[in-house]
Amino acid sequence: MSLEATMIVLDNSAHSLNGDFPPSRLQAQSDSVFRIFGAKCRAHPENEVGLMVMGGKGSEVLVTLTTDEGKIGSALHGLKPAGESDLATGIQVAQLALKHRQNKNQRQRIVVFVCSPVKDSQASLVKIGKKLKKNNVALDIVSFGTPDIDLSIPSLPSSSSSAAPAPTPETNDTKLAALVEATSSSDNSHFLSVEPGPALLSERVGSSAILRSADAGGDADMGGMGGGGGGAADEYGVDPNLDPELAMALRMSLEEERARQAASSAAASTSAAAQLEPVPEGVSTQITDPTPATEPKGAELTGAVLPTSSETMRQGPPENTAEVDMMSGGAGGDDDEDEDLKRALALSQGLDEGDDVEMGAAGGLDDTVDDEDDDIARAIALSMQDAEAEEKKPSAEGQ
Known part of the structure; x- marks a missing residue:
């Protein structure tokens, strides 16, 4: 420079x-x-x-x-x-x-x-x-x-200069x-x-x-x-002889940019190839086919026609009720006794209905049906005993 x-x-x-x-x-x-x-x-x-x-x-x-x-x-x-x-x-x-x-x-x-x-x-x-x-x-x-x-200043003509060439x-x-x-x-x-x-x-x-x-x-x-x-300037427009540091910096910068572009293009091609690779066996089935996990739980249980605990309980009380009615009718049909029987039946039926709802909410499982039947039978027996005691009481008073 x-x-x-x-x-x-x-x-x-x-x-x-x-x-x-x-x-x-x-x-x-x-x-x-x-x-x-x-x-x-x-x-x-x-x-x-x-x-x-x-x-x-x-x-x-x-x-x-x-x-x-x-x-x-x-x-x-x-x-x-x-x-x-x-x-x-x-x-x-x-x-x-x-x-x-x-x-x-x-x-x-x-x-x-x-x-x-x-x-x-x-x-x-x-x-x-x-x-x-x-x-x-x-x-x-x-x-x-x-x-x-x-x-140019023209010169005067002379006889001796006639043969000389004209000045430039x-x-x-x-x-x-x-x-x-x-x-x-x-x-x-x-x-x-x-x-x-x-x-x-x-x-x-x-x-x-x-x-x-x-x-x-x-x-x-x-x-x-x-x-x-x-x-002479190089490809970057700088003369290396005049400013070698600037020429080296430009050269290194351009080389780094070219390397970065090559790496990005290679990464793009790799990702594109990965997207075109075949899917391993079983992956597509897991993705496309419906699995039991997608179905609501208890679908098979609710869809099956099985006797529930409510039906079982409903079959029992009417027979017992008929027997109690017959017994109470044979005994003379006292109003107080009828009211006690009705109260006991209502109590037993209310308990049965509540248990029926809880069992239905549990998905139809009837693991406690036997225990509930025993409780119902025990309640009916107690009511019958109370009825008999009431019948015996008036007769004793009459004697």
Whole structure:
């Protein structure tokens, strides 16, 4: 990752009022400044950017090297186009500003925007380029809005020069390309010519080699690579040579995510296979067939026609009652005796009915039928004895 100090030189001459690069050439340069500033500061936290102009009254430094974007914005806000631009003087002032940088470990770079005709000759520009190369200063030039007009000074015709070849025309692009070529060392300098079109100037600058090298973390020498950009990024978009720790962390994270996805897919396939396995013998029968546990208890007992204790008890009392009636009728039919017999029968029948209900609630079991019959028989016998005693009592009194 390159540690770099960059000086941006703007062309604020009267030509910057032209609107072929919307909204104007000067505003297009301002937008590009913010893009360059962001790319340089992202490339390294200690990178610094300065701003100056080369038009109007003369070359002037607006903002010295700084990491504060607010200062850059304030300087651009009050910028006014006027006068003519002086490319040679602007480059020399920018070089002087970089020479006085506080961090001497920063590499030096100058980014120049040119939107007006260059009056300096190609030879003088080449001389300046060699001086920049000697001082290890990289140079990026963005030429836009200047047609290919021959800017060379015509020479007077002479008889001796009639056979000589015509000199090569000097245009803005040829002069600036020669300047960049003279400055470049290990392809650390770039030249970009932009024509009016649908794309913005800042977009063209951002997609060029000027910022591709900064986004990739700088170049191997002088903070830039000619045309190709910085080191090769891996599949994660990070150059392992520039940030090996980040590349390793991304690689490990991706491998863990792939392992997690593989484990989840394997678990899903295993569960699906388990659902399709055959059911062991007996499991389906236990699930589908009805079991005795689902049937109400005592269903077979209640459904069978068996004599209950109530029927047995009901068969006994009528016979005994008839005998008692016969005996009481033969004895004379006293009202008191009849009432006593009726009370005894009612008592015995009430006891039988209660026992019948309890036995029915117990599910029809007749384990205590014999005991109950004995009790009934004993009650009837006692009532008969009482009746006999009552019969004997009046007869004794009569005697």
